[in-house]
Amino acid sequence: MNKYFGSCILLIILLSSCKTSKPxxxxxxxxxxxxxxxxxxxxxxxxxxxxxxxxxxxxxxxxLVNQGDNxxxxxxxxxxxxxxxxxxxxxxxGNAINIKVPLRLFIQKDIGLTIVKGEGDLExxxxxxxxxxxxxxxxxxxxxxxxxxxxxxxxxxxxxxIPIESIANKLVDRSKETVAREIDKKLQENFALREYLEPVWxxxxxxxxxxxxxxxxxKVIPTKAGMTPLVTEQRKISTxxxxxxDAKVILGGFNADTTSLLPLLPFSEVAQANDDYHLRLKxxxxxxxxxxxxxxxxxxxxxxxGGRKVTVKDIEIFGQKDQVVINTVLxxxxxxxxxxxxxxxxxxxxxxxxxxxxxxxxxxxxFLHKSMAWIFQKGLKKKLKESLRMPxxxxxxxxxxxxxxxxxxxxxxxxxxxxxxxxxxxxxxIFVEQEAVLLLVTAKGKVKLNIDNLEVLDEE
Numbered sequence: 535m536n537k538y539f540g541s542c543i544l545l546i547i548l549l550s551s552c553k554t555s556k557p558x559x560x561x562x563x564x565x566x567x568x569x570x571x572x573x574x575x576x577x578x579x580x581x582x583x584x585x586x587x588x589x590x591x592x593x594x595x596x597x598l599v600n601q602g603d604n605x606x607x608x609x610x611x612x613x614x615x616x617x618x619x620x621x622x623x624x625x626x627x628g629n630a631i632n633i634k635v636p637l638r639l640f641i642q643k644d645i646g647l648t649i650v651k652g653e654g655d656l657e658x659x660x661x662x663x664x665x666x667x668x669x670x671x672x673x674x675x676x677x678x679x680x681x682x683x684x685x686x687x688x689x690x691x692x693x694x695x696i697p698i699e700s701i702a703n704k705l706v707d708r709s710k711e712t713v714a715r716e717i718d719k720k721l722q723e724n725f726a727l728r729e730y731l732e733p734v735w736x737x738x739x740x741x742x743x744x745x746x747x748x749x750x751x752x753k754v755i756p757t758k759a760g761m762t763p764l765v766t767e768q769r770k771i772s773t774x775x776x777x778x779x780d781a782k783v784i785l786g787g788f789n790a791d792t793t794s795l796l797p798l799l800p801f802s803e804v805a806q807a808n809d810d811y812h813l814r815l816k817x818x819x820x821x822x823x824x825x826x827x828x829x830x831x832x833x834x835x836x837x838x839x840g841g842r843k844v845t846v847k848d849i850e851i852f853g854q855k856d857q858v859v860i861n862t863v864l865x866x867x868x869x870x871x872x873x874x875x876x877x878x879x880x881x882x883x884x885x886x887x888x889x890x891x892x893x894x895x896x897x898x899x900x901f902l903h904k905s906m907a908w909i910f911q912k913g914l915k916k917k918l919k920e921s922l923r924m925p926x927x928x929x930x931x932x933x934x935x936x937x938x939x940x941x942x943x944x945x946x947x948x949x950x951x952x953x954x955x956x957x958x959x960x961x962x963x964i965f966v967e968q969e970a971v972l973l974l975v976t977a978k979g980k981v982k983l984n985i986d987n988l989e990v991l992d993e994e
Contacts, residue, residue, distance in 0.1 A: 556870045556871070556901070557870070557871060557872060557873055557895065557897050557898040557901050558897055559861070559871065559873065560854055560859050560873055560875070560895055561854065562852050562853060562854060562859075562968075563853070563854050563855050564853055564855075564966065564967060564968050565855055565856065565965075565966070567965045567967060567972065570814055570816065570974060571814060572757055572758070572778040572779060572780060572814070573778065573779045573780070573781045573811070573812060573813040573814045573815075574776065574777075574778055574811060574812050575776070575777045575778075575779060575811040575813070575981065576774050576775070576776055576807045576808050576809060576810060576811055576981075577774065577775040577776075577777070577811075577952075577981045577982070577983050578772065578773075578774050578809045578981075578982055578983065579772065579773050579774065579775055579983045579984075579985070580770055580771070580772050580982075580983070580984050580985070581770070581771045581772075581984075581985045582769065582770055582771075582985075583624060583625075583626070583766060583769045583770060583771055584769060585985065586624055586771065587621065587622060587623060587624050589724055590622050590624065590717075590720060590721070590724075591618075591621050591622050593720040593723070593724060594618070594622060594716060594717065594720050595716075596617055596618050612641050612642070612643050612701065612705065613641070613642050613643070614639065614640070614641055614705045614709060615639075615640040616637050616638070616639055616640070616709055616713070617637065617638050617640070618635065618636065618637060618638075619636045619637055619638040619655055620636035621636070622634065622635050622636075625766060626764050626765065626766040626771055627766070629663060629664060629665070629763055629764075630661055630662060630663050630664070631661075631662040631664060631674075631721075632659065632660075632661060632662075632679070633659070633660040633661075633662060633676070633717060634657055634658070634659055634660075635657070635658045635659075635660065635713065635717075636655070636656075636657050636684075637655070637656055637657070637658055637713075638653060638654070638655055639653060639654045639655075639656065639687055639702060639705065639706065640652075640653050641653065641654075641687060641689065641698065641701075641702065641705065643689070650689045650690065651689065651690065652687050652688050652689035652690065652698055652702075653685075653687060654683060654685050654686055654687025654688070654699075654702055655683070655684040655685035656681050656682060656683045656684055656685075656706065657681060657682045657684060658678060658681045658706075658710065658713065659678070659679040659680045659681065659682075660676050660677065660678055660679060660713075660714060660717060661676070661677055661678075661679040662674050662675065662676040662717065662718070662721065663675045663676075664721075664764075666727065666761065666801050666803070667801065668800040668801050669728065669800070669801070670727045670728040670731060670798060670801045671722075671726075671727065671728060672721065672722055672725040672726075672727055673722070674717075674718045674721050674722060675718070676714040676715075676717045676718045676721075677714060678710040678714065681706060681710075683699065683702075686699050686702075687699060687701075687702040728798065731798060732798055735756070735759075735798045736795055738754055738756065738777070739753075739754055739755065739756065739795045739796065740795075741753045742936055742939075744783070744929075744932050744933050744935075744936035745785075745929060745932055748785045748823070748929070749785065749823075750783060750784065750785045750929070750932075751783065751784050752781065752782070752783050752815070752933070752936060752937065753781070753782045753783075753784065754779045754780075754781050754782075755779060755780040755781070755782070755796065756777055756778070756779050756796060756799060757778045757779060757780055757799075758776070758777070758778035758799060758802065759775075759776065759777050759778075759798065759799045759800075759801065759802070760775075760776045760801060760802035760803060760804045761773055761774065761775050761776065761801065761803065761804065762774045762776070762803075762804050762805070762806060762807050763803070763805075774804075774807040774809065775983070776804050776807050779813075780816070781813050781814065781815045781816065782815065782816045782817070782818065783815050783816070783817035783818070783933065783973075783975065784818050784820075785817070785818065785819050785820065785823050809980060810978065810979065810980045810981075811977075811978070811979060811980070811981055812976070812977075812978055813937065813976065813977040813978075814962075814974060814975075814976055815933070815973075815974075815975040815976070815977060816972055816973075816974060816975075817972065817973040817974070817975045818967075818969075818970040818971075818972055818973075819887075819924075819970055819971045819972075819973065820969055820970040821851040821852060821853075821969060821970060821971075824851050824858075824922060824971070825849055825850065825851050827921060827922060827924075828849045828851070828860070828918065828921045828922055829848075829849050830921075831917065831920070831921035832846045832849060832862075832917060832918065832921055833846055833847070833848070833849070834846065835917065836866070837913070837914055842866075842867040842906075843866050843867055844864040844865065844866040844867055844868050845864065845865055845866050846862060846863070846864060846914075847863045847864060847865050848863035849861065849862055849863070850863070853966040853967065853968065853971075854875065854966075855966065856877060856965075856966055857875045857876060857877050857966065858875065858876055858877070858878060858889060858966060858971065859873055859874070859875050859895065860873065860874045860875070860876075860889075860892075860918060860922075861873055862874065862914065862918065867906075868905075868906055872894065872898050872902070872914075873894065873895040873897075873898045874892055874893060874894050874895060874898070874915060874918060875892070875893065875894075875895050876889030876890060876891055876892030876893070876919070877889065877890045877891060878890075878964045878966065878971050879964070880926065880961045880964065880973075882960075882961075884927075885925065885926045885927030885930065886923055886924065886925055886926060886927075887923070887924040887925075887926050887961075887973070888919065888922065888923045888924070889919060889922055892915060892918065892919045892922075893915065894915065926961070930959050930975075933959060933975070933977075934956045934959050934977070937954070937956060937977060938954045938955065938956060938979075942954045951983070951984045952981065952982065952983045952984075953981070953982045954979065954980070954981045954982075955979050955980055956977050956978070956979035957978050957979045957980070958976075958977070958978045958979070959975065959976070959977045959978075960975070960976055961973050961974070961975055961976075962974045962975070962976045
């Protein structure tokens with residue numbers, strides 16, 4: 535009797551244990567994501583040298599020097615006036631600008647009984663070394679390289695022409711600093727790089743919405759800014775602006791804050807750069823956003839078999855290494871959580887983001903086989919997988935269009951024409967992070983910037 539009673543007690547305990555045992559919540563485990571290279575936006579910039587020459591000639595006045603100066607000694611007081619006699623010509627070589635200035639030199643001297651006058655034509659060749667400071671300010675140092683008399687100066691005294699080349703040379707040597715300072719002043723005034731770049735810099739950082747359905751936004755955070763040296767080829771000045779960024783796409787609940795914009799980063803000179811850009815968009819799909827998609831489809835749905843049924847009450851999503859765990863909270867014949875796991879996967883052929891090999895977690899699966907195998911047959915797993923499938927094809931088109939618009943609709947002067955084209959946009963990798971699934975979306979293409987008219991820059 536005691537033996538029979540003991541066996542009954544053991545059986546009751548075992549049955550009770552099977553009835554109340556529930557799947558154990560899987561542990562959250564997150565791998566550290568390796569450093570992802572920064573996005574590199576290389577923007578080739580072209581400026582016609584003729585435009586720069588036109589601007590310099592308009593800005594540098596006709597009269598360059600007008601002064602009385604004691605150049606050659608106490609007994610030789612000459613008044614000198616130097617004017618442009620033609621257009622200034624420019625050429626760029628490395629970190630220097632070669633400038634040819636055609637001039638006419640007027641000299642006069644009061645000799646008591648009369649005033650003698652003379653003139654001559656010469657070409658001054660200047661060399662302007664330029665440098666861009668960390669603060670994006672252009673500094674120039676112009677010095678005379680050489681000069682060449684096209685018409686040697688003479689002074690007329692009655693019917694007599696008196697050569698005064700040696701005196702004129704001293705006058706030119708003394709006056710050249712005035713001309714050089716005028717050239718430096720005009721170059722620096724008209725190349726206020728910081729003033730042109732700051733509006734573009736701020737606009738680049740403003741978040742832009744790329745999808746209403748997923749409440750998706752692009753946010754660009756610049757990390758480095760620089761420029762290659764100026765080069766001239768076929769009367770065209772070229773350089774490349776380089777901006778490295780941490781570019782993000784956020785889906786769901788992103789605060790499009792425009793107040794925390796970074797100031798223009800210090801200038802850094804880059805020896806060379808490609809003529810394209812390579813964006814690595816860190817596209818975060820927060821678990822909360824994925825939960826919202828699943829809840830929209832499944833909350834309140836009932837699965838039943840015979841007299842047994844369960845209703846989906848809640849859904850929670852979190853990560854475990856390179857997989858996603860779905861906690862499905864049920865009520866009814868079973869009150870509690872069932873856990874499914876699947877690996878985020880991008881189906882390139884169908885352009886769909888999905889959970890590959892989605893299945894019940896091992897301990898949950900063992901529990902179901904023992905107690906609730908009928909749920910397998912009623913489509914809970916299938917419904918979950920369908921609710922979490924995210925078509926990416928159309929979204930990629932939206933992202934492509936948004937990036938192109940962001941790059942071509944910057945707040946820049948009307949004379950600057952910018953074009954942007956994306957050649958390729960693809961999902962390169964997927965990471966499971968603590969709060970989101972992170973897609974590494976790569977975009978490759980080209981941006982081009984042409985400056986048509988420097989006068990408009992001066993008006994802005």
